[in-house]
Amino acid sequence: MSLHNKILIAKHFKNSVFRNTAVLIIILFIGILLLYAAFSGWQKYTHQRHTSEKYQQQSREDWLKNPDKNPHRMAHYGNFAFRKNTSLSVFEFGMEPFFGNAIFLEAHKQNTANFSEAGFSNSMLRFGEITIAMILQILLPLLIFFIGFNAIAAERENGTLKLILSQGVSWKELLWGKIFGIASVIMMLFVPAIMVLVFIWMLLQNFTISWDETIKLLLFIGFHFIYLMFFCTIAVLISAASATSKKALISLIGIWLIFTIILPRGTQALGAYIYEAPSKIQFNSNIEKDILQQGDSHNPNDVHYKAIKDSLLLAYKVDSVQKLPFNYSGFIMAEGEKISARIYNQHLDTLLQVYDKQNSFSKAISFVNPYIAIKNLSMALSNTDYDSYIDFQKQAEKYRYDMAQKMNALQIKYISNKKQKPGDKPYTIHKNHWADVQEFYYQPKGVFLVLKNEIISIFSIILWVGLLFILIRLAAKNLKAI
Template sequence: MSPAYLIARDEIRLMRRNRVAMVAFVLLLLLTLAAVVTSWSHRQSIADLRQRHQAAAEKAFDTQPNRHPHRVVHYGHFIFRPLGPLAAFDPGVDAFTGNSMFLEGHRQNTANFGDVRQSSLLIRFGQLTPAFVLQAVAPLLLIFLGYGAIARERERGTLRPLMVQGASRGQIVAGKFGALGLVALLAGLPAMLGFALIAGQPGAQGLPMLVIALGYAAYLALWAVLILLTSALVHRSRDALLALLALWAVLVVLLPRVAPDIASAAVPLGNRMQTDVAVARDLRTMGDSHNPDDPHFAQFKQSVLARYGVARVEDLPVNYKGLLGMEGERMTSALFDRYAAQSFDAQERQNALVHGVGLLSPAIALRAMSMAAAGTDFAGHRRFLEQAEAYRYDLVQRLNRLQADAVSYADDTAEDPEADRRKRVSAGYWQKMPDFTFRQPDGSSLAAAALPGLAVLIFWLALAAGALALVTRRLGAR
């Protein structure tokens, strides 16, 4: 038999004899299985809840009575962000960003009702998901199982006798890595079972799942290499354990928590109140559609009259107030989009800084890769906001156009007792309005977004493997 195989088999036997390690391994498997079941159940319940609320909101909008179109503009509409299947593995930022929006005219609202604001504060420290278990808990188990893999042989004086008996330095390290790699594979197996569950669901995409599997395999392999590298560099098992625990604390706990704070300090992001004040200030300078002497809207009025070849708004074949509403919505929406773009740009720069710190922490790179492939990262949240705004603008402009076409200017400006009834349009119009449909990106787009994080993990793995190869060449030397 190959010496590497014999060494791996002996290492596995030593791990099996360690009752504490075996108990920890079994607990990790149970924890991962529990994370798969609870995360999948939570995702299903959340998806069902949002679907029911969306159906109720659409029914409430469609069953409105006969109304003036502009009242429907202010009546508004609720929409909810649906969750993709991979959110059961890694929910990403969904719990923090909110999942529903109220759409109305003249305003661009933010997403609301994030799980963090409605649940225990413990959710801020990480949800029990397969991604969290593999990112934080699995490396810790590997450390306790493998910290003495090589240092123990040096302490016992069995390293050189192994080489005398014909085992090369490379075979010794390969055998140790094989044993630790097998443990890492078994630790990730329950999560792969969760993947199999996800794969059978409608909308599941194979390419992002493949990228996620490769990323987590590279991450666990990296920790196996780092553990062997540290164990080979120090002379005592105790020192290896302390060094690896410190490394885990820095890479998995400290840097992922500190990086967002560094990004927030480097790129300040205005809060909602500051943005609302700035928007209100700019709105005052844009013009007042209710002021006949306002320069912009006076010019708009003349352009409308010239387009239809009439001298008065009363002679227009359409309702001027509807056209005025369309122009006002166009201007305010452009302003809202400008502030939204500034906010998105600041958040993108913050994320770029966090991803830059990912060069120092594979846990950050893994998290970015995992969320990007699952479609639950900031880019996914931004897609929802942009699609929601596009739908809001289209809906409001449809209602403004309805006012222009279906309500006469004479009735719209009349004040007699029957004027209110004449201003209303048939309730059938509300049922003809299109429903909101969130368009998920295709699998290739999600996989492409995850490739930078995967590249960082592979870089870390190659660097650690190269360092281990150099240390292996001097293994056992005096």
């Protein structure tokens, strides 16, 4: 197989593409869209980053500025956890506009993330936002099909296909030459977009680069390159198998619609229908019901906590909680927090299992749809996928639980059991203790955990690449000039 022949075929195809004014206009338009997507992504990233840092700092300052106070009151005063976006989210918004990025953390209660962009936007957000990832994953494949539908079908219609093959060019050389020709056109958009991506990515990190983020960036670029080459190959194979350019164009548009619109929406709807998740109201109601069955830590006559009280009095050989060597209310609050957190986590794990079953449809369909595979990988590497959102929720819940138990421990240790008389100053501890609770810091998932979670998407892409090589070999043996 001659490399020289493939290069000549690729150059000839590229020159023929640029003789078409409509193609030039479309390429220019997509180039402008890429610049707009880069600018809007950078603008959105900087705004969200600034907002998160500003209010996280303000929340921390408000927490530390609290005066001397009872620790239990501080636990109910609460704190905030903010989710900061990563640098690659500039190019892939993923599910971020629909998920909240701030959670109010308080004792005895688990809240969900709020302040999502979708909550403050109009219905146009449902149509998606223009991002570099969206252009690479949806618009460029459509452009590939538009410029590649007649790559070989037109040669067959014009009668030049027999002449090319009769001059010693093999089918394999012709197929690869056309694939490289389409790829050379697409690279005129892809390469500048990647250069802009890398520059903005480095700028957002003040040119201080971590290995983890660097690997994510390289994988982001590499997977998208493979994805585009896949569509170049599909365009040429369909064109070679079609009797006319018109049939090839109709087939390719149908494939594009199935890959990018029908299958993603259909599998998502099917998963949600088969594995129905409870509503937020029902979810919270079930938790509250189970907690009440265990006991109410704020009710001194509750059966569960009365049994704890009796066992403590017996163990310490005293006849009242005021004579215990530690604060009884703080001990009960700590026990209540432990029970409520355990029940919440049990219900949350059950809910997440339902969502995992729903998402399993999407992951499974990636074996027949490369768009879903690249979309899942792109969101995971950019930390804007569903798993990243759940990871943020879990980190925030762990912080909330530790904060509440820290306040309960301070109450147990420093607050007296002695009953206060009317008019007495409430029991408090020094405000310096508030600094014992560390500031919340969200840690995004590392690249190896991302790859582990998306192993199905990676395998599906590998299988697709292998399948295309097989199809090229089969096509080169079985295709006819007429």
